[in-house]
Amino acid sequence: MQYTILGRLQFITILAVLALPFAALLNQPVHAEVNFSSLAIDDNKPNAQPYEGAIFPDVNRSINTLGDSFIDSLNSVRTTSNVDCSLENCIALTFDDGPNQLYTPQVLDILNQYQAYGSFFIIGNRISAHPEIVRRTYREGHDIGNHSWSHPMFDELSPEQINNEYVSTQEAMVRAGVPASTMFRPPYGIHTAASLSTIPTPQMLWNVDPRDWNEKSVDSLVQHVLQESHRGSVVVMHDTSIVTTEALKRIIPELQKNYKLVTLSDMFDLEPGDRGLYYGLQ
Ligand SMILES: [Zn+2]
Numbered sequence: 001m002q003y004t005i006l007g008r009l010q011f012i013t014i015l016a017v018l019a020l021p022f023a024a025l026l027n028q029p030v031h032a033e034v035n036f037s038s039l040a041i042d043d044n045k046p047n048a049q050p051y052e053g054a055i056f057p058d059v060n061r062s063i064n065t066l067g068d069s070f071i072d073s074l075n076s077v078r079t080t081s082n083v084d085c086s087l088e089n090c091i092a093l094t095f096d097d098g099p100n101q102l103y104t105p106q107v108l109d110i111l112n113q114y115q116a117y118g119s120f121f122i123i124g125n126r127i128s129a130h131p132e133i134v135r136r137t138y139r140e141g142h143d144i145g146n147h148s149w150s151h152p153m154f155d156e157l158s159p160e161q162i163n164n165e166y167v168s169t170q171e172a173m174v175r176a177g178v179p180a181s182t183m184f185r186p187p188y189g190i191h192t193a194a195s196l197s198t199i200p201t202p203q204m205l206w207n208v209d210p211r212d213w214n215e216k217s218v219d220s221l222v223q224h225v226l227q228e229s230h231r232g233s234v235v236v237m238h239d240t241s242i243v244t245t246e247a248l249k250r251i252i253p254e255l256q257k258n259y260k261l262v263t264l265s266d267m268f269d270l271e272p273g274d275r276g277l278y279y280g281l282q
Contacts (some may be wrong), residue, residue, distance in 0.1 A: 004111045083260045085267050085281055089231045091259045092121040092267045092280075093252075094206065095239040096147055096185065099130040099137070107239045107248060108133075108140060117262035118142050118205070119241065121185040124149035124169030131176035138178040143263040145204060146170060146181040153184050154195045162198045182272075183264060191277065200275070204264055206236035207280035214246045221247040226254055232281030234264070 083090060090268055098104040100157055111118050120137050122144060127134055138144055148154075148165040149172075154239040157165070170180040184201045191203055221243060237244050257262060267281050 030098045072114050072162075083266050084260060085232070085260075089259045090267050091229050091231070091255055092119060092234045092264050093261055094121060094145075094185075094204070094234060094236050094264065095199055095246075096236060097151070098122050098239045099126055099133040100240050101130055101133070103241065103245055104130070104137070104239045106245045107109045108136060108142075110245070110248050110252060112140070113255060114138065114261075116252050116256065117263045117266065118261070119183075119264045120146055121145040121180070121204075122145035122169075122173075123147050123151055124165070124172045127169070127176050134173065134176045134178055140156070140275055143183065143265050144173065144178055144184050145183040145264070146173070147185050148187050151187040152192045153188060155192050157195075159194045159198050162191065162195050166199050174188045178257040182270065186257070196275070196277075200273075202274050203277050205277055205279045206234040208233045208235040208240050210235070210237065212231070212237045212241065212247070215243050218243055220248075222250045222254075225251050229255060229259075231259070233265075234267070234278075234280045 093116070095104075095107060095118055098120055098243055104120070107118070110116075111225065120142055122134065124146070134144065142275065146166060149168040150165065150167065152161075154162060154165075155276045166184065173180050182201055183204045184199050185204050186195060189205050208225065208228045210221055210228065215221045215224075225235055225237075225247070237248075239245075266280070268278055
């Protein structure tokens with residue numbers, strides 16, 4: 001009898017221990033009042049296209065559906081390196097079109113190795129395939145920006161489509177376990193009156209473009225970035241190729257001889273509710 005009671009106690013204890021992680025999960029701060037069931041995206045398909053057929057039946061969703069998450073994220077812009085770019089020589093390295101299974105972790109490793117920070121503008125429809133990479137990027141103190149859901153040309157979209165591209169990506173970030181982003185970078189840098197009035201965050205462009213996506217030579221990419229970059233530069237690159245990854249191993253330590261490599265939220269003194277176009281700090 002005693003043995004049975006002890007056995008039951010042990011069983012209950014084991015159950016309680018097993019349940020702890022789930023209880024902890026339930027206690028996590030809820031980032032959003034997002035009704036995911038209203039989304040008709042199959043989030044497990046990384047190549048899901050947002051505008052085919054009835055994939056987006058609710059085209060009238062507004063940014064307000066993000067509710068508390070969006071407000072929370074605006075209020076929690078992080079200072080990641082405590083650098084005052086009005087006093088220090090800062091450069092912001094930015095990386096577009098991830099998360100990329102192969103190259104984003106390598107770029108993160110290199111940034112880590114040199115204690116440098118960067119800003120990653122991610123594509124919404126690639127998030128659900130690699131949520132752990134997005135969480136790692138956030139955890140390691142880098143900025144995560146919204147780079148649209150499917151990388152279209154924004155001058156060919158209606159305001160409703162622009163809104164969907166933006167909101168769907170914000171929601172995918174929250175689903176991946178990071179705050180919705182406080183900044184946006186339009187694909188190809190294309191912005192219109194409609195996109196500027198529809199998207200409620202600053203739009204972060206660049207003033208150094210080494211066209212790394214079209215670059216075959218590591219030497220040439222390194223040379224381009226080092227020659228063009230100066231205090232206040234925002235450099236656009238892509239965490240999608242071996243050429244960029246290899247070039248970064250030389251670019252970062254070389255730039256660090258004269259500059260701090262910071263996130264965009266370190267470089268610009270952005271306030272919640274700010275809008276506008278940002279190219280660099282002059
Ligand atoms: Zn892009």
